[in-house]
Amino acid sequence: MTAPPANLGLARAEPVGLLACAGRFPILFAEKARECGIPVVCLGVHGMADPALKDICTEFHWFKRLSLGGAIRTFRRGGVRRWTMAGKFHKHLAFHPLRLWRFLPDWRMLRFWFFRRRRANNDDSILSGIIAEFRAFDLECMSALELCPELLVREGILTRRHPNPGEQQDIEIGWALAREMGRLDVGQSVMIRERAVLAVEAIEGTDQAILRAGGLCGGGNFVVVKVAKPEQDMRFDVPTVGVQTIESMKAAGSSVLAIEAGRTILIDEADTISLANRYGIAIVSRKAA
Numbered sequence: 001m002t003a004p005p006a007n008l009g010l011a012r013a014e015p016v017g018l019l020a021c022a023g024r025f026p027i028l029f030a031e032k033a034r035e036c037g038i039p040v041v042c043l044g045v046h047g048m049a050d051p052a053l054k055d056i057c058t059e060f061h062w063f064k065r066l067s068l069g070g071a072i073r074t075f076r077r078g079g080v081r082r083w084t085m086a087g088k089f090h091k092h093l094a095f096h097p098l099r100l101w102r103f104l105p106d107w108r109m110l111r112f113w114f115f116r117r118r119r120a121n122n123d124d125s126i127l128s129g130i131i132a133e134f135r136a137f138d139l140e141c142m143s144a145l146e147l148c149p150e151l152l153v154r155e156g157i158l159t160r161r162h163p164n165p166g167e168q169q170d171i172e173i174g175w176a177l178a179r180e181m182g183r184l185d186v187g188q189s190v191m192i193r194e195r196a197v198l199a200v201e202a203i204e205g206t207d208q209a210i211l212r213a214g215g216l217c218g219g220g221n222f223v224v225v226k227v228a229k230p231e232q233d234m235r236f237d238v239p240t241v242g243v244q245t246i247e248s249m250k251a252a253g254s255s256v257l258a259i260e261a262g263r264t265i266l267i268d269e270a271d272t273i274s275l276a277n278r279y280g281i282a283i284v285s286r287k288a289a
Helices: 025-035 051-055 068-077 091-095 099-103 107-115 123-135 165-183 206-216 243-252 269-279
Strands: 016-020 040-045 059-063 082-086 189-193 196-200 223-226 256-260 282-286
Touching: 016 025, 025 040, 025 051, 025 082, 040 051, 040 068, 059 068, 068 107, 068 123, 107 123, 165 189, 165 196, 165 223, 165 256, 165 282, 189 206, 196 206, 206 223, 206 243, 243 256, 243 269, 269 282
Parallel strands: 016 040, 016 082, 040 059, 223 256, 256 282
Antiparallel strands: 189 196, 189 223
Protein backbone atom coordinates (compact mmCIF):
# COMPACT_ATOMS: atom_id res chain seq x y z
CA MET A 1 0.00 0.00 0.00
CA THR A 2 1.29 3.44 -0.96
CA ALA A 3 1.47 6.04 1.80
CA PRO A 4 -0.67 9.13 1.14
CA PRO A 5 1.11 12.48 0.77
CA ALA A 6 2.01 13.97 4.15
CA ASN A 7 0.35 17.30 3.33
CA LEU A 8 -3.03 15.80 2.42
CA GLY A 9 -4.61 16.91 5.70
CA LEU A 10 -6.49 13.66 6.37
CA ALA A 11 -6.47 11.65 9.58
CA ARG A 12 -5.67 7.94 9.34
CA ALA A 13 -8.41 6.07 7.41
CA GLU A 14 -10.45 9.28 7.16
CA PRO A 15 -12.74 9.21 4.09
CA VAL A 16 -12.53 11.76 1.32
CA GLY A 17 -15.55 12.85 -0.71
CA LEU A 18 -15.48 12.71 -4.51
CA LEU A 19 -17.93 14.54 -6.77
CA ALA A 20 -17.30 12.68 -10.02
CA CYS A 21 -18.19 13.88 -13.52
CA ALA A 22 -17.19 12.57 -16.96
CA GLY A 23 -13.85 11.18 -18.06
CA ARG A 24 -10.97 9.17 -16.64
CA PHE A 25 -9.79 11.63 -14.00
CA PRO A 26 -12.28 10.49 -11.30
CA ILE A 27 -11.26 6.86 -11.92
CA LEU A 28 -7.57 7.66 -11.53
CA PHE A 29 -8.21 9.63 -8.34
CA ALA A 30 -10.31 6.82 -6.82
CA GLU A 31 -7.71 4.20 -7.75
CA LYS A 32 -4.92 6.25 -6.18
CA ALA A 33 -6.98 6.75 -3.01
CA ARG A 34 -7.62 3.02 -2.75
CA GLU A 35 -3.91 2.34 -3.27
CA CYS A 36 -3.17 4.72 -0.38
CA GLY A 37 -5.80 3.16 1.88
CA ILE A 38 -8.06 6.25 1.80
CA PRO A 39 -11.81 5.48 1.78
CA VAL A 40 -13.74 7.36 -0.92
CA VAL A 41 -17.37 8.43 -0.60
CA CYS A 42 -18.33 9.11 -4.21
CA LEU A 43 -21.22 11.04 -5.70
CA GLY A 44 -21.29 10.19 -9.42
CA VAL A 45 -23.15 12.67 -11.61
CA HIS A 46 -25.72 10.55 -13.43
CA GLY A 47 -25.14 10.34 -17.18
CA MET A 48 -21.56 11.60 -16.85
CA ALA A 49 -19.61 9.59 -14.25
CA ASP A 50 -18.20 6.18 -15.17
CA PRO A 51 -20.17 3.31 -13.53
CA ALA A 52 -16.80 1.60 -12.88
CA LEU A 53 -16.46 3.93 -9.87
CA LYS A 54 -18.93 1.70 -8.03
CA ASP A 55 -16.29 -1.04 -7.80
CA ILE A 56 -13.43 1.27 -6.82
CA CYS A 57 -14.94 3.56 -4.20
CA THR A 58 -15.75 2.57 -0.64
CA GLU A 59 -19.20 4.10 -0.93
CA PHE A 60 -20.95 5.13 -4.16
CA HIS A 61 -24.16 7.07 -4.83
CA TRP A 62 -25.60 8.25 -8.11
CA PHE A 63 -26.14 12.00 -8.10
CA LYS A 64 -29.31 11.91 -10.21
CA ARG A 65 -30.60 15.40 -9.43
CA LEU A 66 -28.87 18.66 -8.63
CA SER A 67 -29.52 18.54 -4.92
CA LEU A 68 -26.88 20.54 -3.05
CA GLY A 69 -28.53 19.60 0.21
CA GLY A 70 -28.48 15.91 -0.70
CA ALA A 71 -24.79 16.04 -1.63
CA ILE A 72 -23.93 17.77 1.65
CA ARG A 73 -25.93 15.24 3.68
CA THR A 74 -24.33 12.28 1.86
CA PHE A 75 -20.80 13.51 2.56
CA ARG A 76 -21.58 14.29 6.21
CA ARG A 77 -23.20 10.87 6.78
CA GLY A 78 -20.10 9.27 5.26
CA GLY A 79 -17.82 11.02 7.74
CA VAL A 80 -16.28 13.23 5.06
CA ARG A 81 -14.42 16.36 6.14
CA ARG A 82 -12.53 17.08 2.90
CA TRP A 83 -13.89 16.52 -0.59
CA THR A 84 -12.87 17.09 -4.18
CA MET A 85 -14.33 17.27 -7.65
CA ALA A 86 -12.93 15.56 -10.72
CA GLY A 87 -13.99 15.09 -14.32
CA LYS A 88 -15.81 17.19 -16.89
CA PHE A 89 -19.29 18.51 -16.22
CA HIS A 90 -21.13 19.11 -19.50
CA LYS A 91 -21.91 22.75 -18.78
CA HIS A 92 -24.13 23.32 -21.80
CA LEU A 93 -26.79 21.13 -20.16
CA ALA A 94 -27.23 23.78 -17.47
CA PHE A 95 -28.78 26.04 -20.11
CA HIS A 96 -31.11 23.48 -21.70
CA PRO A 97 -34.74 24.73 -21.95
CA LEU A 98 -35.90 21.75 -19.85
CA ARG A 99 -33.08 21.98 -17.32
CA LEU A 100 -35.40 22.15 -14.29
CA TRP A 101 -37.07 18.88 -15.30
CA ARG A 102 -33.81 17.23 -16.26
CA PHE A 103 -31.90 18.08 -13.08
CA LEU A 104 -34.74 18.49 -10.54
CA PRO A 105 -32.75 20.92 -8.37
CA ASP A 106 -33.56 21.18 -4.67
CA TRP A 107 -34.33 24.47 -2.95
CA ARG A 108 -30.70 25.03 -1.97
CA MET A 109 -29.58 24.68 -5.60
CA LEU A 110 -32.40 26.91 -6.88
CA ARG A 111 -31.47 29.55 -4.33
CA PHE A 112 -27.80 29.28 -5.28
CA TRP A 113 -28.45 29.50 -9.05
CA PHE A 114 -31.13 32.14 -9.18
CA PHE A 115 -30.77 34.23 -6.03
CA ARG A 116 -27.10 34.19 -4.97
CA ARG A 117 -25.47 37.31 -6.35
CA ARG A 118 -22.63 36.61 -8.76
CA ARG A 119 -20.78 38.81 -11.20
CA ALA A 120 -21.38 36.25 -13.94
CA ASN A 121 -22.21 32.57 -14.43
CA ASN A 122 -18.69 31.64 -15.51
CA ASP A 123 -16.84 28.60 -14.23
CA ASP A 124 -14.90 30.34 -11.48
CA SER A 125 -17.96 32.12 -10.07
CA ILE A 126 -20.18 29.04 -10.09
CA LEU A 127 -17.64 26.58 -8.69
CA SER A 128 -16.31 28.97 -6.06
CA GLY A 129 -19.91 29.53 -4.98
CA ILE A 130 -20.60 25.79 -4.72
CA ILE A 131 -17.43 25.36 -2.65
CA ALA A 132 -18.70 28.08 -0.30
CA GLU A 133 -22.03 26.25 0.09
CA PHE A 134 -20.21 23.10 1.19
CA ARG A 135 -17.85 25.05 3.46
CA ALA A 136 -20.83 26.38 5.42
CA PHE A 137 -21.28 22.78 6.59
CA ASP A 138 -17.59 22.26 7.45
CA LEU A 139 -16.88 20.43 4.20
CA GLU A 140 -13.63 21.79 2.78
CA CYS A 141 -12.80 21.37 -0.91
CA MET A 142 -9.32 20.12 -1.79
CA SER A 143 -7.60 19.69 -5.12
CA ALA A 144 -7.63 16.12 -6.42
CA LEU A 145 -4.02 16.79 -7.44
CA GLU A 146 -2.99 16.86 -3.79
CA LEU A 147 -3.36 13.07 -3.92
CA CYS A 148 -2.14 12.46 -7.47
CA PRO A 149 0.26 15.24 -8.51
CA GLU A 150 1.95 12.80 -10.90
CA LEU A 151 -0.86 13.49 -13.37
CA LEU A 152 0.51 16.97 -14.07
CA VAL A 153 2.42 16.96 -17.34
CA ARG A 154 6.20 17.37 -17.40
CA GLU A 155 7.99 19.95 -19.54
CA GLY A 156 9.36 19.08 -22.96
CA ILE A 157 8.45 17.77 -26.40
CA LEU A 158 6.74 14.50 -25.51
CA THR A 159 6.45 12.96 -28.98
CA ARG A 160 8.80 11.89 -31.75
CA ARG A 161 7.46 14.62 -34.02
CA HIS A 162 8.49 18.22 -33.32
CA PRO A 163 6.59 21.32 -34.49
CA ASN A 164 7.91 22.85 -37.69
CA PRO A 165 8.79 26.59 -37.78
CA GLY A 166 5.32 27.62 -38.95
CA GLU A 167 3.62 25.59 -36.24
CA GLN A 168 6.00 27.05 -33.67
CA GLN A 169 4.85 30.53 -34.69
CA ASP A 170 1.25 29.44 -34.28
CA ILE A 171 2.04 28.12 -30.80
CA GLU A 172 3.49 31.49 -29.78
CA ILE A 173 0.45 33.38 -31.05
CA GLY A 174 -2.01 30.86 -29.64
CA TRP A 175 -0.30 30.82 -26.25
CA ALA A 176 -0.86 34.54 -25.66
CA LEU A 177 -4.44 34.33 -26.87
CA ALA A 178 -5.26 31.27 -24.78
CA ARG A 179 -3.86 32.97 -21.67
CA GLU A 180 -6.11 35.95 -22.31
CA MET A 181 -9.17 33.75 -22.87
CA GLY A 182 -8.34 32.03 -19.59
CA ARG A 183 -8.00 35.35 -17.80
CA LEU A 184 -11.48 36.25 -19.03
CA ASP A 185 -12.72 32.77 -17.94
CA VAL A 186 -14.09 32.08 -21.42
CA GLY A 187 -12.22 28.84 -22.17
CA GLN A 188 -8.80 27.23 -22.02
CA SER A 189 -8.08 26.43 -25.67
CA VAL A 190 -7.58 28.19 -28.97
CA MET A 191 -7.01 26.70 -32.42
CA ILE A 192 -4.57 28.47 -34.76
CA ARG A 193 -3.60 28.02 -38.40
CA GLU A 194 -1.13 30.22 -40.25
CA ARG A 195 -1.20 32.78 -37.43
CA ALA A 196 -5.00 33.14 -37.61
CA VAL A 197 -7.53 32.07 -34.97
CA LEU A 198 -9.82 29.31 -36.20
CA ALA A 199 -11.79 28.74 -33.00
CA VAL A 200 -11.88 29.63 -29.34
CA GLU A 201 -13.20 27.16 -26.78
CA ALA A 202 -16.25 28.28 -24.83
CA ILE A 203 -18.98 26.27 -23.14
CA GLU A 204 -18.80 23.38 -25.64
CA GLY A 205 -15.45 22.10 -24.35
CA THR A 206 -12.11 21.42 -26.00
CA ASP A 207 -13.04 18.40 -28.12
CA GLN A 208 -15.99 20.11 -29.77
CA ALA A 209 -13.95 23.27 -30.34
CA ILE A 210 -11.24 21.20 -32.05
CA LEU A 211 -13.80 19.54 -34.33
CA ARG A 212 -15.34 22.92 -35.13
CA ALA A 213 -11.91 24.29 -36.08
CA GLY A 214 -11.32 21.32 -38.37
CA GLY A 215 -14.60 21.96 -40.14
CA LEU A 216 -13.74 25.61 -40.63
CA CYS A 217 -10.37 24.95 -42.26
CA GLY A 218 -11.29 21.87 -44.25
CA GLY A 219 -9.34 19.51 -42.03
CA GLY A 220 -5.94 21.06 -42.75
CA ASN A 221 -3.11 21.10 -40.23
CA PHE A 222 -3.64 23.45 -37.33
CA VAL A 223 -2.35 23.95 -33.79
CA VAL A 224 -4.29 23.43 -30.56
CA VAL A 225 -3.06 25.45 -27.58
CA LYS A 226 -4.49 24.68 -24.14
CA VAL A 227 -3.29 26.47 -21.00
CA ALA A 228 -4.32 27.14 -17.42
CA LYS A 229 -5.90 30.40 -16.37
CA PRO A 230 -3.36 32.94 -15.08
CA GLU A 231 -4.89 32.61 -11.59
CA GLN A 232 -5.91 28.97 -11.94
CA ASP A 233 -7.65 27.49 -8.88
CA MET A 234 -6.23 23.97 -8.85
CA ARG A 235 -9.29 22.66 -6.99
CA PHE A 236 -11.38 22.73 -10.15
CA ASP A 237 -11.38 23.13 -13.93
CA VAL A 238 -7.70 22.26 -14.33
CA PRO A 239 -6.87 21.84 -18.07
CA THR A 240 -6.98 18.15 -18.96
CA VAL A 241 -5.94 16.27 -22.09
CA GLY A 242 -5.70 12.61 -22.95
CA VAL A 243 -6.46 9.95 -25.54
CA GLN A 244 -9.81 11.53 -26.45
CA THR A 245 -8.08 14.85 -27.16
CA ILE A 246 -5.73 13.15 -29.63
CA GLU A 247 -8.62 11.31 -31.28
CA SER A 248 -10.48 14.61 -31.73
CA MET A 249 -7.37 16.21 -33.18
CA LYS A 250 -6.92 13.33 -35.63
CA ALA A 251 -10.56 13.59 -36.72
CA ALA A 252 -10.24 17.36 -37.23
CA GLY A 253 -6.84 17.30 -38.96
CA SER A 254 -4.85 19.03 -36.19
CA SER A 255 -1.10 18.48 -36.11
CA VAL A 256 0.19 19.99 -32.83
CA LEU A 257 -1.00 20.12 -29.23
CA ALA A 258 0.70 22.70 -27.00
CA ILE A 259 -0.04 22.50 -23.26
CA GLU A 260 1.24 24.09 -20.07
CA ALA A 261 3.76 22.06 -18.07
CA GLY A 262 3.00 21.56 -14.39
CA ARG A 263 -0.52 23.00 -14.73
CA THR A 264 -2.18 20.58 -17.16
CA ILE A 265 -3.39 17.07 -16.36
CA LEU A 266 -2.23 14.45 -18.86
CA ILE A 267 -4.48 11.40 -18.50
CA ASP A 268 -2.99 7.99 -19.37
CA GLU A 269 0.29 9.56 -20.45
CA ALA A 270 1.86 6.52 -22.11
CA ASP A 271 -1.26 5.72 -24.15
CA THR A 272 -1.77 9.35 -25.13
CA ILE A 273 1.79 9.84 -26.33
CA SER A 274 1.78 6.49 -28.16
CA LEU A 275 -1.42 7.44 -29.99
CA ALA A 276 -0.02 10.87 -30.91
CA ASN A 277 3.10 9.21 -32.29
CA ARG A 278 0.97 6.84 -34.36
CA TYR A 279 -0.99 9.75 -35.83
CA GLY A 280 2.06 11.97 -36.37
CA ILE A 281 0.80 14.59 -33.91
CA ALA A 282 3.31 16.62 -31.89
CA ILE A 283 2.73 17.27 -28.17
CA VAL A 284 4.65 20.21 -26.71
CA SER A 285 4.59 20.92 -22.99
CA ARG A 286 6.09 24.24 -21.93
CA LYS A 287 6.22 26.51 -18.93
CA ALA A 288 4.29 29.76 -18.91
CA ALA A 289 6.45 32.70 -19.97
